[in-house]
Amino acid sequence: MGKKQTASVNWKGDMAFETEVSNHKFMIDADEKVGGKDKGPRPKPLMLAALVGCTGMDVISILKKMRVEVDDFNVEVEGEQNEEHPVQYIKMHIVYEFKGKNLPKDKIEKAVNLSQERYCGVSDFYRKVIPITHEIKITES
Missing domain, CATH: 2.20.25 (N-terminal domain of TfIIb)
Structure with missing residues (x-):
C-alpha cells in the first residue's frame, strides 16, 4: 500500500x-x-505552484549530483484555461531559467528531461490529462 x-x-x-x-x-x-x-x-494556481515546485526540486537535486553549480535558477509555468465551466487547465508550458558561468547545456537538458520524464510525479499526473511543454533558457553570468 x-x-x-x-x-x-x-x-x-x-x-x-x-x-x-x-x-x-x-x-x-x-x-x-x-x-x-x-x-x-486561489486553489487552481496552486496546481501550477505544485508543478514548478516539484520539477524545480528535481532539477536542482539532479544538477547537484552532476556537480553542476548554477548562480540562479527560476522555473515558471503558464497554464491556459478553457472558458466554460468547469474551468480547468487545458495546457501548461514550463520555462526553466538558469544563470551561471559556463553552464553545460547537455547536463541541464538531461536534468530537466529526467524531471519531466521520470521523477516529477506532479508533471506525470498532469500529463495524463493535458499537454505540458517546456523550454530552457541559459544566461551567462
Whole structure:
C-alpha cells in the first residue's frame, strides 16, 4: 500500500479557507468579485505552484549530483484555461531559467528531461490529462 498524505481546509468566513498541508498553514481565498477578500491564492494556481515546485526540486537535486553549480535558477509555468465551466487547465508550458558561468547545456537538458520524464510525479499526473511543454533558457553570468 502506498504512502498516504492529507490536506485540509477550515472555513474562515466569506470565501476564505485556512489550509493545512504537511503541518504548514496558509490561506486560500477567492477574488473579491465572487465574494472573497483576496487573503490568499486561489486553489487552481496552486496546481501550477505544485508543478514548478516539484520539477524545480528535481532539477536542482539532479544538477547537484552532476556537480553542476548554477548562480540562479527560476522555473515558471503558464497554464491556459478553457472558458466554460468547469474551468480547468487545458495546457501548461514550463520555462526553466538558469544563470551561471559556463553552464553545460547537455547536463541541464538531461536534468530537466529526467524531471519531466521520470521523477516529477506532479508533471506525470498532469500529463495524463493535458499537454505540458517546456523550454530552457541559459544566461551567462
